[in-house]
Amino acid sequence: MPVSRQDLVAALQQTARGDQAAFRLLYEATSLKLYGIIVRILGRRDLADEVLQEVYIRVWQRAGDFDATSGSPITWLAAIARNLALDEARRKSPRSLDEFPEVLRLPSEDDPAAAQERSEELKRLEACLDGLEADKKELVLLVYHYGMTREEISGRINRPVATVKTWLRRSLAQLRDCLGQ
């Protein structure tokens, strides 16, 4: 359900006051996205179901913490979903490497449907990611989308954990400088 940022802000503010109809609208507008994020990190629907419930219970309890002047509602919600999913994923560590995909599959830029939906922010970030070496870019995306730890990456690419850490931090610093914010 396409809902404007303004609608989401209003729904969050009403949710903070205990408005269940606004909470339902918020769920309907955002659960597809948040569940997608969680399923990707956890790889298991049963665990994802539980985490999604925790996410919206937290949203219900803490909607008043959202500050519309400092961020977008979807960023705030996605951060809650990612953090709870990452915590859950860490609980069953170490995960087998078989649990991760062989190759990273993301909607490609050649896909017109996907291209249409790309925000200006994503285009800018992707341009900066393209400035990284191809293997470093893939590492960054693998961690973001699948929540892989340094140790898991180390096992996957057969490099020391310290090297992985250095690569990730350099890549992230390069992204920050490229974005200039």
Add this chain to the structure above:
Amino acid sequence: MTEEDDIDGLVAEYALGSLSPAERRELEARRRTDATLAAAIEAWERRLAPLSEQAPGVAPPAHLFGRILARIADQGATRARMPEVVPIRGGFGRRLRLATAVSALAACVALAAVWFGHPQTQPPGTQPTSVSCGSRYKDFWEQFDRQKYARISAEQLAGLSRMALRAYDACEAGDEQDARALFDRLRRMQF
């Protein structure tokens, strides 16, 4: 590399998702009391957030929203008692977790009382599923070493209690797959 660079690197890795559980916990604890750190985390979450657009959405099962509402209703009394304690991030979370733990424990005690108190009131054979769900729930708490209460946090205990109740609910509702998954998960938990 200066200390400041290093902290930004740590925060960046937190937002990206590559930190170990111990590092995540430490940073989350510091975030509650350190406003500069909290702002740095939010800045990194904002920088990386557009990547979420790349992940395709997935429709959650239709019954989940109903479960969320039911769980919120369970906590309704808690919320009504303390709606405005919120201004400080973290502080609220902790109070709420404690309150949740207390209410979850109360629910466990109430449920336990129901069948420890009335073991004979169930006419034999009328509700076999109920009996077995009840004993599965009871078995879990019996196996759960009492001394562990002292070792785990209020938040963990609340989570555990909620999960045990959900397992019981699922079992009662005839959702055997869900119930078994939850009970299995409870048994595998380490503290």
